[in-house]
Amino acid sequence: MTERLFEGADWDFHTLQRITDACEEVALKNLGLDVYPNQIEVITAEQMLDAYSSVGMPLFYKHWSFGKHFAYHEASYRKGLMGLAYEIVINSSPCISYLMEENTATMQTLVIAHAAFGHNHFFKNNYLFKQWTDAEGILDYLDFAKNYVMQCEERYGRTEVERTLDAAHALMSHGIDRYPGKKKLDLREEEKRAGRRRQHEEEVFNDLWRTVPKGASKTRSAISLERRRKLLGLPQENLLYFLEKSAPRLAPWQRELLRIVRHIAQYFYPQSQTKVMNEGTATYVHYRIMTKLHQQGRITDGNFLEFLGSHTNVVFQPEFDDPRFSGFNPYALGFAVMQDIERIVTNPEDEDREWFPDIAGKGDVMGVLRDVWANYRDESFIGQFLSPKLMRHFRMFHLHDDPEERAGIRVDAIHDERGFRRVRRELARQHDVGFIDANIEVVDVDLSGDRRLILHHRVIKGSQLNETDAKRVLQHLADLWTYDVALIEVDANDKVLREYVVSPRPIPAAVA
C-alpha cells in the first residue's frame, strides 16, 4: 500500500513538498498536463488581504484606489461578511500560488492541485494567454512599473502622477487591443525601451533649439478626412493607446504611465474572457487529482470527505429564485461542462452523437479536454460544448426584457428541443467580453478647428451609458487630451441618442 501523504489536518513544509510531488505525478503522468515551474508561497490572512487589494499581484505601484479596496475588503472580512479565497495564483513563470496558512492539509492539497496544476496548465496552454500575456516578463515588468511610478512621483510630484493614473484607471477598460495583429508583447523589452527613451531625451536635450524662432507653420486645413483618419490611426477603440500616441500635450512620462496601465489591462484581458474555462479547468483538474490520490490510498477516507465538502461548496449553483443567486457560478458551469465532455467522450448517448459528432465516443478524454483548454474562450466554449443534457440539468431558460413591452418579461426559450440552441447562443453571448463592454471608439479629431476629440458609442439594444459615470470618465479623458472631448451615442441606424461635451479642467500647478 502506498504511504499516506498526511494524517489529520496538520501540515508542515515537508508535507507540502510531498503533496506537491504527489499532485505533480498525477498531473503529468495521468492527465498529461503541461505546466510552468511552480512556486508555492504560504501567506497569512493579512497578506492575503494585501494581495486582494492590488489585484493579486505581488508587487504593484502605489495608488490610493488599492488602499480603498484594502479598507473595503478588510472591513467586510472583519465583520465575517466575506471569507478569503483559499488561494491566489499568478500567471507568471514560475507560476506563483499563494496558500493561506490556516488551510488544513486536505485544503492545501486541493489548492495545490487546483492552482499549481489546473490554473497553471491553462495559463501556459490557452491561446489567449499565449497571445496576449508574457508570463516570463510580467513580474519584472510590474517591478519596473512600480519603480517608474515612484520615480515619476519624485520628479514630477505625487499629485500630478495621481491625476494621470486616476484618468488612466478610468479608461482602463478601454485600453485594450481586442484583435491581435501587432507583435506579441515583450515586457522585458518594454522596460529597457523606457530607459533608453529617457536617456536619449536627456542626451539630445539642447536648450538652444527652444529659442530658435519657428517658421510659419504650414496650413494643413486642407487635409482630407480620409487622410486625417489614416494619420491618426482612426477609428481607434483603444482609448489609452490613442492618447498615448496622439494626445498633443502630454509629457513623455505621462505617456509612459498610460502605457503601463494599458499593458496591465491587456495582461488581465484574457482572464476576463476565460473565467468559466479557467475555473472549470482548475476545478476539473483538482477533482481528478484528488480522486486519484484517494484511489491510490494516499489520502484517507476522512480527508477525502472533507475535500468533497469544500468541492461541493465551490461548485454550488443556486437557482435564480434563491436569495443567494448572483448569476452563473463560473466554477459550477465550467466544471459541469468539462465533466459533461468527459461523459460524451467516453459514454455518449444518441443525442450527444447528434450534437457532438466530432468528440462523441472518441475515448481520449484528456486529449479532447487539452484541445478544448488550448483553443477556446468562454464564449466559444459555451457556444460549442454546452449540451442539451446540461441545459436540462441546470433547467436553463432565457428571459427577454424589453422595457417597451407592457405585458412584462417574456420567456424566450426554455430547456426543450425548440429552445436548446437559442438558450445556448444567449448564454454564450453573456460571456462575450466584446459584447459586455460598451463599444466606444475615437472616430475623429477636429484638427483644423478646436482640436475637439470625437468619440462614438455604438448603442446596442438601447443600453446607454450611465450618465454620471460617463461624464466623470469623459472629464478624465478631456484632462488628458487637454481640449474638448465629445462623446456621441448613436444607435445602429446612426441616429444620435445623446451627446456629451466635456472641457478639460485647468491644471492648477504650472506643469511643463
Place this chain on the structure above:
Amino acid sequence: MAIHIIDRRLNPGGKSLENRQRFLRRAKSLVQGAVKKTSQERDIKDVLEGGEVTIPLDGMHEPRFRREGGTRDMVLPGNKKFIEGDYLQRSGQGSAKDSGPGEGDSEDAFRFVLSRDEFVDLFLDDLELPDLAKRKIAQTESEGIQRAGYTTSGSPANISVSRTVKLALARRIALKRPRKEEVEELEAEIAACTDEDERAELIARLEKLKAKTKRIPFIDPLDIRYRRYEKVPRPVAQAVMFCLMDVSGSMSEHMKDLAKRFYMLLYVFLKRRYKHVEIVFIRHTDRAEEVDEQTFFYGPASGGTLVSSALQAMHEIARERFNPSDWNIYAAQASDGDNSYSDGELTGLLLTEKILPVCQFFAYLEVGESGGSAFDLSDSSLWTLYERLRNGGAPLSMRKVSERSEIFPVFHDLFQRRETAQEKAAP
C-alpha cells in the same frame, strides 16, 4: 521539475499600508466628517478606540463607462414552471433581483475600519493648542543636544573610531608608509638570498623601510576626530493639567459627567502634544482640596460655593510643584456657574493676577442640566464675572454645555486652528 515552497508568513506585513495612507489622505475631509459624527455617539472611554466609519463614496468613486437600461436578455438556471412565450410580471419575484448588479451602485456608502491611531489623528487633526507666542512664558524652552559633525578636540569618550581610522588610512597611503606585507616579503627574500652582496643590499633596503615605518605612525594625533554635539533649544515637553470643579450640592451627576468628558478630551489632546502630562484634580465647595480622580468625580461633598478657594489652591500647587518655566500649565474649570456674591472680587483678582499669567490656556466650562438649554437662561454670576474679565482683555476661553453631544463640538470650537479662532473672537 523543481518546486519552490516559500514561507512568506514572516515577511513584514502592512504591504498596503502606504496605499491605505494615500487613500486616507485623499478622503481626509470625508473621513474626518465621519469621525466626528461617530465620536458624538460614543462614550468617552471609547472615543480613543478605532472603529468602523462610513463615508459617502462621492469623490472616492472610480468611474468607468457603464451601460444601463435598454432591452436585456439573460439566461438563468432553475426553471420550474415557465414555458416559452410566458410573460412574467416585472414586479414579480425572480425578475427583480436580476437587474445586473452595476458595480458602482453597491458601494454607495463605503464602510471601513480605522485603527485607534488613525481615528484619534483625524479627530484631533484640525485642532491646535492655542498659540501663545506673545507671552514670554510660553517660549521658555529647555536645551537638548544633537549630533553635529566632527571636531578635532573633545573628550576621549567621544572619539569617532571610524572617522579616525579613515583619516589615518588616507594619510598612510598619501605618505607611502610601507605595508606590513612589503616588509615580510623582503624579509623572506633575505632569508632565501645566498649572494652576500645582494643580501647586504636587501638588508639595507629593509632597514630603510623599517625606519620609514617608524617615522610615519599608524595613527597620528592629527587623525583623531571627536563626535561633535551642539545644544539645541527644545520646547518643554511636559504639561500639567489642572481640573477644577465645583462639587457643591447644586452640581448634579449629569453635570459632573459633562465635565468629566471635557477633561478626558483635554487629556487625550495634551497627551498627543506632550510626552508627559500630569493631572491635578482640585474640587471645591466653599473650600478647596486636591483629591484623586475617584474622589474628584464620585466623592460626596456638600457646602457652599467659593470659586476663589479653588483658584487659590491651584496657585499654591503650581508655585510649589510646577514651575512655569519647566511646565506648560493648562487649566479647565467646570461649574454650574454659582458663586457667592461676595467672592466675585477675589476670584477676578486671583485669576488675572496669579493664574492667567502662568497658564497657557484657561478654559471655563459652564455645565447645565440636560434638556434645559443653558443658552436661554440668564447668565450665571460666574459667567458674568468671567465675561467681564474677558472683555477686559483676559485670555479666557468659555463655553456653555448642557448635552453630552455638545461636548465634542465645544471642544473643537475651543481648540480650532488659530486663524479661525481669531476670526471668531474678533467680533
